[in-house]
Amino acid sequence: MNSLTIARAIHIVSIVIWIGGVSFVTAVILPAIKSQYGFAQLESIFHLIEKRFAKIAKWMVLIAGMSGFYMVDQLSAWGRFTQKQFFWMHAMVLVWLIFTLALFIVEPILEKRHGKHSQNPKRTLQVTLLLHVILLTVSLVTVFISVLGAHGIF
Numbered sequence: 001m002n003s004l005t006i007a008r009a010i011h012i013v014s015i016v017i018w019i020g021g022v023s024f025v026t027a028v029i030l031p032a033i034k035s036q037y038g039f040a041q042l043e044s045i046f047h048l049i050e051k052r053f054a055k056i057a058k059w060m061v062l063i064a065g066m067s068g069f070y071m072v073d074q075l076s077a078w079g080r081f082t083q084k085q086f087f088w089m090h091a092m093v094l095v096w097l098i099f100t101l102a103l104f105i106v107e108p109i110l111e112k113r114h115g116k117h118s119q120n121p122k123r124t125l126q127v128t129l130l131l132h133v134i135l136l137t138v139s140l141v142t143v144f145i146s147v148l149g150a151h152g153i154f
């Protein structure tokens with residue numbers, strides 16, 4: 001029981017750092033860059049910040065996944081994935097999969113293919129902001145329904 005509680009605490013701390021970072025990038029960094037658009041250095045500064053955060057996010061996604069699957073095992077909860085009322089468990093795994101793919105596969109491929117500077121930086125910034133808003137919304141809704149689900153609301 002103790003190890004399950006510790007895994008739960010580790011799970012939440014990693015989620016706080018990871019989704020908190022996504023919130024900061026989405027609500028502060030990207031709009032700030034958008035408002036100052038035109039400064040040539042901004043794209044480089046964004047990549048510098050993003051590169052640092054991506055490193056932290058990768059570790060947090062790894063820790064959240066490990067603690068999450070550990071809890072599933074400890075709770076003998078694998079069967080939940082076949083039950084509709086545990087849709088919030090599916091949502092957690094889905095969000096985790098999206099970020100795992102984005103951080104470990106898609107981003108490195110895109111960076112290799114296009115380099116750090118895009119052909120159309122203004123459009124890239126708009127698309128980046130939109131994607132972050134969508135991902136953040138889905139993540140926050142998942143946090144909300146997961147707390148409700150873990151405490152027996154559904």
Ligand code: HEM
Nearest residue numbers: 015065068069071072092093095096139142143146147150
């Ligand atoms: C591989 C991915 C993941 C797995 C396997 C996983 C698994 C779990 C499990 C087994 C629990 C405990 C449920 C219970 O007590 O009945 C839990 C709780 C929770 N998880 Fe995840 N999770 C994953 C990813 C995520 C993600 C991406 C988020 C946030 C976006 C998240 C947020 C939460 C929250 C908020 C709780 C509730 C904690 C509480 O109130 O006690 N998890 N997770």
